[in-house]
Amino acid sequence: MRSESLSFLQDIVNAPSPSGYEERAAHVYRTYTSSFADKVTTDIHGSVAAILNPGAEMKIMLAGHMDEIGFIVHYISDDGLLYFGGIGGHDSVVPVGQRVWIHGKERVPGVIGRKAIHLLDDDERKKKPELKDLWIDIGASTRAEVEAVIQLGDVVTYQVEFQKLMGDRATARGFDNKMGSFIVAETLRLLQEDGGLHPSVGVYAVATVQEEIGLRGARTSSYSIAAQSGLAVDVNHAIDYPGVSKTRYGSLDVGKGPSVMRGANANPIVFRMICDAAKEDGIPFQVDVTPGGTGTDGNAMQINRGGMAVGILGVALRYMHTPCEVLSLVDVEDCARLMAAYCRRVMPDTDFTPRLGL
Numbered sequence: 001m002r003s004e005s006l007s008f009l010q011d012i013v014n015a016p017s018p019s020g021y022e023e024r025a026a027h028v029y030r031t032y033t034s035s036f037a038d039k040v041t042t043d044i045h046g047s048v049a050a051i052l053n054p055g056a057e058m059k060i061m062l063a064g065h066m067d068e069i070g071f072i073v074h075y076i077s078d079d080g081l082l083y084f085g086g087i088g089g090h091d092s093v094v095p096v097g098q099r100v101w102i103h104g105k106e107r108v109p110g111v112i113g114r115k116a117i118h119l120l121d122d123d124e125r126k127k128k129p130e131l132k133d134l135w136i137d138i139g140a141s142t143r144a145e146v147e148a149v150i151q152l153g154d155v156v157t158y159q160v161e162f163q164k165l166m167g168d169r170a171t172a173r174g175f176d177n178k179m180g181s182f183i184v185a186e187t188l189r190l191l192q193e194d195g196g197l198h199p200s201v202g203v204y205a206v207a208t209v210q211e212e213i214g215l216r217g218a219r220t221s222s223y224s225i226a227a228q229s230g231l232a233v234d235v236n237h238a239i240d241y242p243g244v245s246k247t248r249y250g251s252l253d254v255g256k257g258p259s260v261m262r263g264a265n266a267n268p269i270v271f272r273m274i275c276d277a278a279k280e281d282g283i284p285f286q287v288d289v290t291p292g293g294t295g296t297d298g299n300a301m302q303i304n305r306g307g308m309a310v311g312i313l314g315v316a317l318r319y320m321h322t323p324c325e326v327l328s329l330v331d332v333e334d335c336a337r338l339m340a341a342y343c344r345r346v347m348p349d350t351d352f353t354p355r356l357g358l
């Protein structure tokens with residue numbers, strides 16, 4: 001991966017952006033895309049669109065959400081401890097013992113506490129802790145000390161940043177789905193630098209907000225942009241580690257290329273165009289099958305207005321919604337190449353209507 005792209009990926013992944021508090025990631029996205037997009041806009045919901053050919057009638061919307069899961073402070077006790085709720089889906093075994101940042105007026109360090117193992121009753125040891133049993137300790141002894149630096153509604157993220165692992169693998173918190181925002185930005189850059197996009201086709205690469213709490217940014221962006229076709233990209237569960245069944249979930253391996261979803265949430269013509277583009281351009285891919293609506297921005301996009309012809313791409317990810325999500329950087333780059341290859345094949349008169357005889 002070229003070094004400017006790698007630093008953009010690191011910056012956006014490291015920027016704290018729990019749903020509803022995406023401004024820091026949005027700033028990183030705007031700064032990076034401004035150097036190659038024809039136009040960059042931020043809507044009142046907070047989503048950022050980087051655009052090529054903004055005047056074109058045929059439009060493609062690319063969506064990669066930039067919010068991440070996190071926590072929100074909802075109570076401060078008299079003895080200076082912070083109680084919190086989850087933003088997005090958490091496995092409550094993960095927070096125990098983690099260091100966190102509370103994003104108040106300043107960034108305040110803290111730890112997530114729980115009774116020590118020695119002090120747990122037998123039945124407490126057997127059961128999984130719940131978020132309501134945990135607290136954040138910033139070292140304060142009174143509520144007043146806390147309130148000097150933290151307010152109710154401040155958000156919390158783990159003190160974990162991007163790190164490269166062996167080979168092409170990397171780990172981070174918030175690859176879900178800031179690697180998606182990265183991919184849509186890189187797609188736009190590839191189209192701008194390498195060309196091939198029809199001059200009468202516009203591409204809107206959107207870093208959407210609030211996906212983790214119900215695809216809320218994709219809904220408003222889809223409405224405003226009103227594109228005929230769109231691609232959503234998100235992380236996808238790798239089915240390549242112990243304890244997950246290929247017969248139950250299908251196979252999806254880290255490092256074997258982006259996934260392309262087939263099922264009701266994908267327009268059949270878009271699906272075929274993506275697969276043809278991958279074959280013609282020699283980009284590896286894996287087919288992922290989902291029978292109904294997916295949990296991605298592609299779901300909100302598809303049922304926007306009178307309908308959008310949607311394709312859904314994914315990058316295989318291990319340990320989703322933990323601070324140590326793992327993926328392949330080559331998959332990430334290939335996914336951007338594949339999205340660009342799709343965009344180059346959309347013509348001003350492409351008909352996405354599902355029909356027989358194709």
Ligand SMILES: [Zn+2]
Binds near residue numbers: 177212
């Ligand atoms: Zn997620």
